[in-house]
Amino acid sequence: MLSRKASDHDQQATRRMESPYASHASAVARILKTFIPQDYGLHPLFLLQNFTQMKGCGCKVPRPILLNLLKAFGNIPTMSHDEVGIGLDSCVVPTRHPGLKLVQTTDFFYPLVDDPYIMGRITAANVLSDLYAMGVSECDNMLMLLGVCNDFNDVERDVIVKEFIKGFKDAAAQAGTEVRGGQTVKCPWLLLGGVATSVCTDREILKVDRAKPGDVLILTKPLGGQVSVNSYEWLQTNNGRVKELHLDPKKILRAAQQAMEQMCRLNRNAAILARKYRAHACTDVTGFGILGHADNLARVQRNNVQFVIDSLPVIEYTEEIARAMNGNGFNLFGGTSAETSGGLLLALPEERAEDFRAELESVDGFPTFLIGRVVEAEPGKPNNAEINHRYTVVPVPSQIHSSAIVINQ
Amino acid sequence: MLSRKASDHDQQATRRMESPYASHASAVARILKTFIPQDYGLHPLFLLQNFTQMKGCGCKVPRPILLNLLKAFGNIPTMSHDEVGIGLDSCVVPTRHPGLKLVQTTDFFYPLVDDPYIMGRITAANVLSDLYAMGVSECDNMLMLLGVCNDFNDVERDVIVKEFIKGFKDAAAQAGTEVRGGQTVKCPWLLLGGVATSVCTDREILKVDRAKPGDVLILTKPLGGQVSVNSYEWLQTNNGRVKELHLDPKKILRAAQQAMEQMCRLNRNAAILARKYRAHACTDVTGFGILGHADNLARVQRNNVQFVIDSLPVIEYTEEIARAMNGNGFNLFGGTSAETSGGLLLALPEERAEDFRAELESVDGFPTFLIGRVVEAEPGKPNNAEINHRYTVVPVPSQIHSSAIVINQ
Structure with a gap:
């Protein structure tokens, strides 16, 4: 992988610079403007969703098939009452350091809207959401996963990948984190994804298995x-x-x-x-x-x-x-x-x-x-x-x- | 993602159970036996490598193109003398916990040998290698990334995915770690990959920028x-x-x-x-x-x-x-x-x-x-x-x- 290293200093700088409100407002402004392919030197009929035959989270392997396949692990999420409450949307792993857990999630899928910048933001927001679903609000690092579609010509590749990266990066900044690595391969479809990781204390993780009648x-x-x-x-x-x-x-x-x-x-x-x-x-x-x-x-x-x-x-x-x-x-x-x-x-x-x-x-x-x-x-x-x-x-x-x-x- | 949670106890149990030597010897035995598709109910001419047009790490986007695309991040690995020495093969991120760094890498690619079990081991070994290249020997968690090829029939899908998972899991166990999450989507090619993460102290990370004339x-x-x-x-x-x-x-x-x-x-x-x-x-x-x-x-x-x-x-x-x-x-x-x-x-x-x-x-x-x-x-x-x-x-x-x-x- 290609990766970068951030000093504590530049991480703090990012956190200071980005206002999540301004960031979201700029995404909304871009959405309302609509994506005009010609503005980026693309053919007027260029449509991002054409570079896949499946859209967004709809590309998941159906759950019963997936659960059957995952039996090969020998240890599917057991959901015993001792363990549950952590591990539904992200994995939660004890580290070798007392009191600290590693909370981690990955997701990847295919384009479902036309604007590659907005796809970048959606992809990052979707990956981060698995941490948020555990109540974990601080992401320490993101990785970007990218399969660059073989059918892109050079202009398409440059425009789409760069706009996607910008969107992904802006969403990470909005979340107070940074993208410091990833992997990029060639692929028949445009494949978009990421990894989000938090190193956190137990207090930062919500117990999600305590619902009561009356809630x-x-x-x-x-x-x-x-x-x-x-x-x-x-x-x-x-x-x-x-x-x-x-x-x-x-x-x-x-x-x-x-x-x-x-x-x-x-x-x-x-x-x-x-x-x-x-x-x-x-x-x-x-x-x-x-x-x-x-x-x-x-x-x-x-x-x-x-x-x-x-x-x-x-x-x-x-x-x-x-x-x-x-x-x-x-x-x-x-x-x-x-x-x-x-x-x-x-x-x-x-x-x-x-x-x-x-x-x-x-x-x-x-x-x-x-x-x-x-x-x-x-x-x-x-x-x-x-x-x-x-x-x-x-x-x-x-x-x-x-x-x-x-x-x- | 589907994920599981490991208690400290079952992590230790795994570490006790697996002998890396026995594990590698069993991989070698499997390699020498060669992979016979019929033994798994597959067509005699079934060949895993047919489900991609690119092999292994050969699918990387060429480096000059990649570096150009990554300019969209605005901050390519700077390699200033203050920062270098960490971050060449994995990203190294300061955490919110004094003295602890998050070291993380991801890789994914396509099948390059015929045996899906061996492909699982190779994929995990290849991902882990980016940690090892930093001198980081303890991986705290792995995620598995899998794109299941649309062209598989049901038998092929079940055999290939299950054998791949077994190999990936066995390699993780050999490395003293576990696979506790991942993502599985449908894909035109069989896509194989993973994420490896370590939460470690500075002492566990090798400085890799100190070569001297005479070495x-x-x-x-x-x-x-x-x-x-x-x-x-x-x-x-x-x-x-x-x-x-x-x-x-x-x-x-x-x-x-x-x-x-x-x-x-x-x-x-x-x-x-x-x-x-x-x-x-x-x-x-x-x-x-x-x-x-x-x-x-x-x-x-x-x-x-x-x-x-x-x-x-x-x-x-x-x-x-x-x-x-x-x-x-x-x-x-x-x-x-x-x-x-x-x-x-x-x-x-x-x-x-x-x-x-x-x-x-x-x-x-x-x-x-x-x-x-x-x-x-x-x-x-x-x-x-x-x-x-x-x-x-x-x-x-x-x-x-x-x-x-x-x-x-």
């Missing part, structure tokens, strides 16, 4: 990412589906921009506040959708609990798109539609949940959602999550298109 | 990896080149097995002894070949030095193959032929070099090589490495085919 479930970003980025791609490739489904191109663009904003948004403040308000359970919502991740989280709880999802907050217009498709496109209403860099899902006692939400909405400048509750599992039944059959769908309007509202993060 | 250059594994694995693939695919070049199939197989053994061999003992004998400079030899890596290492030295390579130890029969090709196949004699999980290249004072070599040969059971010397750079010329125009090629016979010799590692 409420909070989600920090609306759903519908997969619906919005896919419909945006139909629009960009002019493939006829937008007309066929009688969709409104302007609303599709708006939904895609709303999705891009929230995929760039770090879950870092949510992690800090999850610790401050002593959340009982926490995970982040990505490839398996809200129901998949809620179910995973429910299963590792110490208490006999069921997570019941009563309401599905969705990016505005994604409900209409999903209904137009086949009544339930991407199974959005079944809760398995993939998110990339989705929000945190938390269980909190009701009284602390309102304070958590108020403070997070105040520091990030975006709404959060009360989506369900923790109930006692039926006797003899394993912990699980389900969507209430009388669920409601709640469209969440864009904050970045209504100029009256101030974006904080 | 000798030691290499711990012979060259010729690319030549041997490629000619072995000609043999396996029956593509006519073996006949055309009048090569001996038996000798090709033997060379490939010798290459596989050394790619599986950890550079860990070499790292421990590099610290013990206070090596002045150290790196590992991978995709850029012996000359490329010697040159990189020379450039970061504090003193004005040139690394002169007088002798090229090569896996037996690779000299003949390279000569048969075009007189210098893969530029083996020019020093840029790629290695995967190659040896360490070290600069040591002459008096300590012999002790280093004797002890490493004794603990690993394989020969090491005095390949050159450090001289003063010509005034006004930047540090570099070169191959003496009167170089000699030294064929290194296989140790694993002559039963009289005991394999130690």
